[in-house]
Every structure is written in C-alpha cells, then in structure tokens.
Amino acid sequence: MATEISLFGSPSGLFPGSTTSTTVQAAVTGATNATATDFSNGDGSEVLFELCNHFYDCVASGDATNVTATSTSNAVGSNIVKSYTFNFTCAVDVANLDVVSE
Secondary structure, three states, X not given: OOOOOOOOOOOOOOOOOOOOXXXXXXXXXXXXXXXXXXXXXXXXXXXXXXXXXXXXXXHHHOOOOOEEEEEEEEEEOOEEEEEEEEEEXXXXXXXXXXXXXX
C-alpha cells in the first residue's frame, strides 16, 4: 500500500491547521509565503510559485511512495529560474483500459 500525504494533517500535511471548510486563500496563505495581497491583486504567478514550492517541500520531506519531486535553480541574467519536477506513480488496472488498435 502506498504512503499517503495528508491533506489537512497537523503538524504534517499539505495544509496543516486547515479543514474542509477553510477557504483556498486561507489555506494557501496559512501554509506558504503567499499573502492576501497576492490574491487581491490577482497575482497568480506568485500564488502558483508559492504552491509549487510548498508542494515540493511537502513531498521532499515526507516518505510518500507514489510521488517524488526535484527542484533546480539557475541564474539567468539577473533572474533566478527555479524549476520543479513532480513524478507520480499511478496504478493502472489494465483490464479496464479501452484501447483500440489502429
């Protein structure tokens, strides 16, 4: 059986301290460096970066067996470019595949 990553578990989990009734904004700002201003300004790139960075930290620090994460940072001119790769192992029931030979 695969090890699961808790969604709301405390102290571990993707969004510790949150519950199913917590708003997305509250869960993200509570677990990352994203701010309410990022949401109100419509700064999707900052929210997305914070989510990717947070997900990477959660996967890299845990013992999940069906997901791995890597991250690289490179200087490009006066910018830092950070790349994330997430790999998921998904179970497939071959008997349920509806594949037609072409």
